[in-house]
Amino acid sequence: MFMTTNNLLVKDSSVHGLGLFSSINYNEGQIITTINGELIDADECVRREDDGNVYIFYKDENEYIDASNHAQLKYLNHSCNYNCDIDEDENGNLILFAASEIKSGEELTIDYGYEEIYQYCTCSDCGNKNESISN
Numbered sequence: 001m002f003m004t005t006n007n008l009l010v011k012d013s014s015v016h017g018l019g020l021f022s023s024i025n026y027n028e029g030q031i032i033t034t035i036n037g038e039l040i041d042a043d044e045c046v047r048r049e050d051d052g053n054v055y056i057f058y059k060d061e062n063e064y065i066d067a068s069n070h071a072q073l074k075y076l077n078h079s080c081n082y083n084c085d086i087d088e089d090e091n092g093n094l095i096l097f098a099a100s101e102i103k104s105g106e107e108l109t110i111d112y113g114y115e116e117i118y119q120y121c122t123c124s125d126c127g128n129k130n131e132s133i134s135n
């Protein structure tokens, strides 16, 4: 049995606007929180994304979690040097876990994993790539 802790806080991010930060240390592989929200299907996901909802998490081909009502997860920013990842636990719940060791005070990030994000990403890898495209 895993205990999910909630040692998260929202504050100014170096990546973008507000971000989600950890107030404790996590070891690689440790569960940070369950991803709760409304379960929707692929069609509904596309419809909501077209409406500008960017807080939808992929579960499987026809199951998506809309976390836009979640107080904290909507502040989880993208990074290509992400320190968190998403998986399913043994009960089929989506969970956010530490993809690497995380120190107290670090911002939590995931790889959003869709094409467009890399055009807006300001990390050194994407920044260099985008510069060479525009030149």
Ligand SMILES: [Zn+2]
Pocket: 079, 080, 081, 118, 121, 122, 123, 124, 125, 126, 127
């Ligand atoms: Zn990047």
